[in-house]
Amino acid sequence: xxxxxxxNHLQAEPPLWIVGLGAQYPPYLFGPEKLExxxxxxxxxxxxxxxxxxxxxxxxxxxTRALVRPYDKGFTNLTNPPTICELDVFxxxxxxxxxxxxxxxxxxxxxGSYQDITHTVAVTCTNAGNPGYDLLVxxxxxxxxxxxxxxxxxxxxxxxxxxIRAAAQILNGASLRRKPARVLAFACELCSPNVRCxxxxxxxxxxxxxxxxxxxxxxxxxxxxxxxxxxxMTPEDQAIFRLVDWANDTIPxxxxxxxxxxxxxxxxxVLSKDVPTFTKxxxxxxxxxxxxxxxxxxxxxxxxxxxxxxxxxxxxTAIIDGAQNSMxxxxxxxxxxxxxxxxxxxxxxPTVLIVLDKLRTxxxxxENVVAASFGPGLAIEMAMMxxxxxxxxxxxxxx
Numbered sequence: 001x002x003x004x005x006x007x008n009h010l011q012a013e014p015p016l017w018i019v020g021l022g023a024q025y026p027p028y029l030f031g032p033e034k035l036e037x038x039x040x041x042x043x044x045x046x047x048x049x050x051x052x053x054x055x056x057x058x059x060x061x062x063x064t065r066a067l068v069r070p071y072d073k074g075f076t077n078l079t080n081p082p083t084i085c086e087l088d089v090f091x092x093x094x095x096x097x098x099x100x101x102x103x104x105x106x107x108x109x110x111x112g113s114y115q116d117i118t119h120t121v122a123v124t125c126t127n128a129g130n131p132g133y134d135l136l137v138x139x140x141x142x143x144x145x146x147x148x149x150x151x152x153x154x155x156x157x158x159x160x161x162x163x164i165r166a167a168a169q170i171l172n173g174a175s176l177r178r179k180p181a182r183v184l185a186f187a188c189e190l191c192s193p194n195v196r197c198x199x200x201x202x203x204x205x206x207x208x209x210x211x212x213x214x215x216x217x218x219x220x221x222x223x224x225x226x227x228x229x230x231x232x233m234t235p236e237d238q239a240i241f242r243l244v245d246w247a248n249d250t251i252p253x254x255x256x257x258x259x260x261x262x263x264x265x266x267x268x269x270v271l272s273k274d275v276p277t278f279t280k281x282x283x284x285x286x287x288x289x290x291x292x293x294x295x296x297x298x299x300x301x302x303x304x305x306x307x308x309x310x311x312x313x314x315x316x317t318a319i320i321d322g323a324q325n326s327m328x329x330x331x332x333x334x335x336x337x338x339x340x341x342x343x344x345x346x347x348x349x350p351t352v353l354i355v356l357d358k359l360r361t362x363x364x365x366x367e368n369v370v371a372a373s374f375g376p377g378l379a380i381e382m383a384m385m386x387x388x389x390x391x392x393x394x395x396x397x398x399x
Contacts, residue, residue, distance in 0.1 A: 013297075014175045016168055017239035018385065020226035022105025023354040024098055025066035025219075025344055030192065032057050034071050035216060039199060049202050049211050057216040061317045065219030065345040067192040068094045074193070081196035081265050091127040091190050096136045098222040099188040102350075103141055106224035107184065111236065115144050117226075118174075121166045121185040123152040123159035123349050125260050126194065126267065137186065156260055157313055158248075158375025159349030160187050160223065164383050165246045171229040180232035185225050187350035191218035197266030214269035217316060221347030223354050240360065241369065241385040245293050251282050254378035275378065279315070280322030282380045283372060287327065290370075294384045300368070308384075309366045310334050311356040313373035314341030323372070335362050349375075360387075 035057050039045045045054060069075075075082045075090075082090070099122075107114060120143070122134035132151040148170075155162045167183040174181035191214070198215035205211050227243065257278065259270035287305060295301050305327045312323055314337050324334055331338065336359035340351065347354070352373040359365065365387065372382045 014230035016171050016243040017228050017230070017233060017237075017388070018225055018241040018243055019228050019237055019239050020106035020108070020110030021240060021353070021357045022102045022107075022109065022224045023350070023357040024102035024105065024222045025347075026068040026098060028067040028070045029064040030067045030071055030219065031064050032060070032062070035195075038076060038195070042196070043199060043203050047203075048208050049205050052208055052211055053202050053213060053216060056213050060216055060345075061342060062217070062345040063342055065192070066221055066347070068098065068190055068220045069192070075196055076192075078196070081200050082193055084262060084264060084266055087193055087266060088127060088129050090193055092129065092133060092136060095124070095127060095188050095190045095222075096133055096140060098190075098220070099133070099137050099186055099224070100140050102188070102222040103137065103184060103186050103224040106226050107141075110226040112182070114142055116182055117143055117147065117184045118181050119148040119150070119167070119170050119183040121150045121152070121163045121170070121183055123155060123163050123187045124189060125153070125156045125159065125348060126189045126191060128153065128262060133188070143184070154376065155349070155379065156258065156375035157315060157346070157348045157351070158373045158377075158379045158381045160313070160352040161246070161371055161373045161381035161383050162248070162375075163187060164225065164227070164243070165248060165381065167227045168243055168246055171227060175229045175231060178231060181229050182232045183227045185227065186223065187353060188222035189348040189350060190220050191348060192220050194266050197263070198269060200265065201268055209273065212269050213271060217346045219345045219347050221344065221350045221354060223350035223357065225353060239388040242388055244297050244384050244386060245290050246381075246383040247286055247290050248379060248381045249282065249286055251278050251378040251380065254278050258376045258378055260376065275374075276316065276318035276322045278378050279319050279374045279380070280326045282374075282378070283323050284326050286372070286380050286382050287370065290382060290384055298368070298386060303368065305329065306333070307366060308333065308368045308370045309359055310337065311352060311359050311369060311371040312337040313352040314338070314346055314355065315374060316346065317341075319374070333366075335359075
């Protein structure tokens with residue numbers, strides 16, 4: 001079946017639908033002043049490295065970040081940074097709980113039975129345990145035991161769109177077999193428990209120009225999305241977006257510029273000062289590679305970048321500004337990205353999905369939407385879609 005006037009010439013390629021979205025931030029907020037207090041408590045704020053970090057902290061443009069625990073409790077106040085073992089145990093409780101909340105929002109919007117979910121695709125870079133956290137989420141939701149599960153790792157901030165890409169490939173495969181498929185895709189990152197490790201890394205740095213600035217950028221969050229192929233759509237189902245096309249690429253010569261590596265004392269973040277330049281230069285070629293097929297599939301032959309709302313991963317002000325300048329975008333086109341960055345910062349993999357979720361609350365907007373994110377590799381992920389309907393929206397937070 002097709003809904004909402006899908007074009008006849010696309011019948012050989014059954015469409016894919018996003019039918020539910022959910023975003024969940026924890027309730028505790030962390031302002032720039034809290035990081036300054038933490039540095040003063042455990043380190044020397046007058047050292048050259050910390051002076052530079054705190055300058056970034058003050059100028060980041062982030063007013064608040066979300067934390068899974070209050071600032072005055074938990075890892076932020078221990079004498080030593082948490083170990084990788086302690087981070088694992090904590091994630092498998094707090095991270096799973098946060099993810100389940102996001103998934104329930106997406107599943108509620110879809111409106112179907114949990115038992116009708118055929119696949120899950122999950123991602124995280126702040127947990128590396130086995131079995132993966134996706135199994136714990138599936139069990140807590142009460143999904144069926146013979147679910148097809150996929151857990152992605154190693155994609156970092158690009159993960160939110162990597163799970164969309166993987167889900168789309170699953171759905172297309174099921175369509176070729178003329179079988180219904182319903183994918184619950186979700187992402188969760190707990191970055192705040194790693195801030196003490198980030199600060200310890202700054203204290204140990206030998207090269208001021210290469211300090212770890214992650215402690216000034218990252219917060220916690222989760223997001224989920226339900227996708228269906230056309231064979232799974234019922235007359236009761238209402239799509240939010242039609243997923244039209246997607247792509248990923250790896251930028252040559254950038255392997256060492258972004259990373260998130262496992263150390264005994266936590267996760268060590270790698271972010272070079274050249275990342276904004278690489279991402280700015282990568283976004284236009286990827287967009288131009290996808291645009292012709294999007295025009296063909298939607299019968300919009302004159303489209304360009306100005307005809308899209310952009311759900312851009314808010315990796316930092318330099319990344320946002322670089323993409324905006326490269327594509328000649330207006331502030332309005334990036335309104336959701338800028339709002340999420342200002343109010344919650346960067347939560348790694350779920351953030352681009354949270355931006356997409358936020359976008360649909362910010363006016364009617366443009367019919368066409370492009371989402372883009374970047375991760376270690378350096379990798380770029382992009383997805384193009386069309387709006388199908390405006391939906392009721394439950395604001396993220398401590399719901």
